[in-house]
Amino acid sequence: MSKNSVTVNFLVVAMVCTACSDAKSATATSTSSADATSIAIDTGLGGDALDSGTPQSDAGPTGDGPACTTDTDCQTLVNLGTWPSKPLAPCAMATCQNLRCGVAAKPAGATCADTDNLPCTHATCSATAACENTQQIDSGWCAIAGACIAANATHPTNPCLQCDPAQSKTDWSPTAKGSPCQDSLDCTVDSCDGKGTCDSSTLKADTCLVQDGGKPRCMVKGEPKTADLTCQICDPAKDPKQFTDLGEGAACTPGKPCLLGLCKAGTCESQGANPNSCLITADDACVAAKALNPQNPCQICDPAQSQTVWSNLPAAAACTSDDIGCTVDSCDGKGTCLHTPDDTACADKDGPCKTGSCDAVAAKTCVALPKDPTVVCEGDGVACTVEVCDGKSNCNATGKPTDTLCDDKVACTLDTCDAQKGCQHTPQDTACPDGNACTADVCDAQKGCSNPPMSD
Numbered sequence: 113m114s115k116n117s118v119t120v121n122f123l124v125v126a127m128v129c130t131a132c133s134d135a136k137s138a139t140a141t142s143t144s145s146a147d148a149t150s151i152a153i154d155t156g157l158g159g160d161a162l163d164s165g166t167p168q169s170d171a172g173p174t175g176d177g178p179a180c181t182t183d184t185d186c187q188t189l190v191n192l193g194t195w196p197s198k199p200l201a202p203c204a205m206a207t208c209q210n211l212r213c214g215v216a217a218k219p220a221g222a223t224c225a226d227t228d229n230l231p232c233t234h235a236t237c238s239a240t241a242a243c244e245n246t247q248q249i250d251s252g253w254c255a256i257a258g259a260c261i262a263a264n265a266t267h268p269t270n271p272c273l274q275c276d277p278a279q280s281k282t283d284w285s286p287t288a289k290g291s292p293c294q295d296s297l298d299c300t301v302d303s304c305d306g307k308g309t310c311d312s313s314t315l316k317a318d319t320c321l322v323q324d325g326g327k328p329r330c331m332v333k334g335e336p337k338t339a340d341l342t343c344q345i346c347d348p349a350k351d352p353k354q355f356t357d358l359g360e361g362a363a364c365t366p367g368k369p370c371l372l373g374l375c376k377a378g379t380c381e382s383q384g385a386n387p388n389s390c391l392i393t394a395d396d397a398c399v400a401a402k403a404l405n406p407q408n409p410c411q412i413c414d415p416a417q418s419q420t421v422w423s424n425l426p427a428a429a430a431c432t433s434d435d436i437g438c439t440v441d442s443c444d445g446k447g448t449c450l451h452t453p454d455d456t457a458c459a460d461k462d463g464p465c466k467t468g469s470c471d472a473v474a475a476k477t478c479v480a481l482p483k484d485p486t487v488v489c490e491g492d493g494v495a496c497t498v499e500v501c502d503g504k505s506n507c508n509a510t511g512k513p514t515d516t517l518c519d520d521k522v523a524c525t526l527d528t529c530d531a532q533k534g535c536q537h538t539p540q541d542t543a544c545p546d547g548n549a550c551t552a553d554v555c556d557a558q559k560g561c562s563n564p565p566m567s568d
Contacts (some may be wrong), residue, residue: 163349177213186213202235202243217241232260249281256283272304284308297321299330320346322355339367343375370398385419393420409445422447438470438478465501480505496529524555 149233178195180186186206189195189198195213200206202224207216217237218224224243226235232253238244254261254275267273269283271293273313289306299319300312315321316332331346337355342364346358357378358364364380366373370389373380385391390399390413405411410431411422425431427445438457444450453470458478461468465487466480482505489507491499496518497511511531518527518535524543537557544553544561551563 132379177215179211180208180213181211183208189213201241203237203241230255230258230260249277252277254281254283270308270310272310273308297328297330299332314471315348315352318348320348320352320354322346322353336365340380342366342373342380343378368398385415387415389413390415390419390422392422408447408449410447410449434472436470436476439472463505464507465507492531494529494531494534496535497531520557522560524561525557 124450127173161480173488177186178189181208186195186208190200190206196215200215203218203222203326204215205218207214209216218239218241220239222237224235226233226248229244232250234248234250235243236248249255252263253437254263254277256275261319262273263275263277265275266287270284272287272291273284274287276285286306286308287304289304291304293302293304293310295302295310295312297312298504299316299321300313301316302310302312302482305311319333320330320331322331324337333346333348335346337344338343343358343362344355346352347359350356358375360375360377362375364375365371366382368391369400370386370391371447372383372386372508374383375381385398388401390401391397392399392413401413401415403413404414405422408422410425410429412425413419414423417423424445424447425443427443429443429445431441431443431449434451436451438454439451440454441449441451451472453465453472455469458468458470461478461480463480465483467483468478469481471477471479483501485501485503487501489499489501491507493510494511496514498514498517499508499511502508513529513531515527515529518529518537520535520537522537524540526540528538530536539555539557541553541555544555544563546553547562548563552566554562556562
């Protein structure tokens with residue numbers, strides 16, 4: 113190894129150690145070398161030059177700060193806050209120059225700190241080492257009135273203005289002519305004029321735009337000025353920008369659609385209700401002929417009877433059902449809907465000892481009512497016995513034998529009722545006397561009396 117090589121190595125080791133020592137004691141004044149470095153940074157690199165964005169460098173091509181071997185060594189000291197004594201300007205950077213830390217200007221176009229707080233802007237260093245962020249706006253954005261606006265976004269209150277970076281990045285640009293827009297009037301055809309204004313000069317078909325009370329008002333064809341001033345209407349064919357007066361004697365609507373009217377001196381005078389409608393005074397409502405009263409199904413608008421009050425439907429006319437299947441829903445002719453129970457609708461509930469009945473109050477359907485205990489029924493299957501209902505819808509199983517029910521129309525038989533066997537017809541010969549001693553008196557149960565001659 114040559115002597116020169118040894119000297120260089122020793123110098124490198126010495127500078128590294130010096131850098132470590134300076135990093136630990138940047139504020140100390142133990143050596144004259146450290147004092148010289150501090151003075152160079154404070155006076156040669158400090159002051160306004162550190163904060164103004166103007167170029168910064170050391171006093172010459174060689175840095176006069178702490179010892180270093182790479183730029184990273186110097187940047188580490190900046191990050192630790194131990195060197196230099198004041199912050200670097202945005203376009204200044206720490207470099208290792210001839211084994212000593214110094215300050216140099218960043219190259220033009222390098223990124224520097226953005227101070228306008230807008231996410232769509234960025235800052236770069238100029239050729240004179242100044243940090244410039246004015247109008248450094250990102251692609252696809254506009255910065256307008258302190259706000260970032262995306263390209264093609266429209267103005268919040270004017271749809272004819274938009275952010276168009278190709279026209280301007282700092283102000284609103286007009287949208288293309290014919291672009292859609294909307295004013296507050298629904299009778300106009302609106303489109304942008306290409307100069308940033310919404311053009312609403314074209315009216316939609318069959319509409320008017322008039323000044324009413326100092327304010328613009330959209331109207332449709334035939335619409336009256338007010339419900340009471342129906343002799344002034346919108347007539348686009350005559351003048352879409354003014355109310356049109358109907359002529360004297362022209363038909364008009366005096367407030368209610370069911371009324372007929374004629375214009376006289378600009379006022380619509382009522383001529384009464386339309387022949388096919390009613391104007392019910394109590395309800396102040398127009399009603400078409402044959403329309404039912406919504407509050408009473410037994411009343412109707414019948415212009416032939418009255419055009420001012422509801423007319424009653426005739427008796428027996430059907431009315432609203434009460435949803436009870438065994439009632440008859442009909443009007444009484446006096447404006448009341450009756451729901452009359454109809455027992456004939458409950459025939460399926462009938463029986464020997466019960467009767468079907470419509471209960472429209474409690475059960476609201478057909479029910480079976482027991483017949484009286486005096487009602488005769490058939491309970492034991494014997495024709496000559498008489499059974500009666502038990503009052504609980506059942507027929508008694510045991511009946512009373514009744515001889516009169518066994519008459520066979522044969523005079524000589526004794527007709528009786530046996531509770532088990534039924535009718536019994538017993539021949540009675542004594543019931544066939546003919547008063548002739550030479551004849552026999554005989555009763556036949558089928559043929560009746562006979563008197564054959566007696567044999568010798």
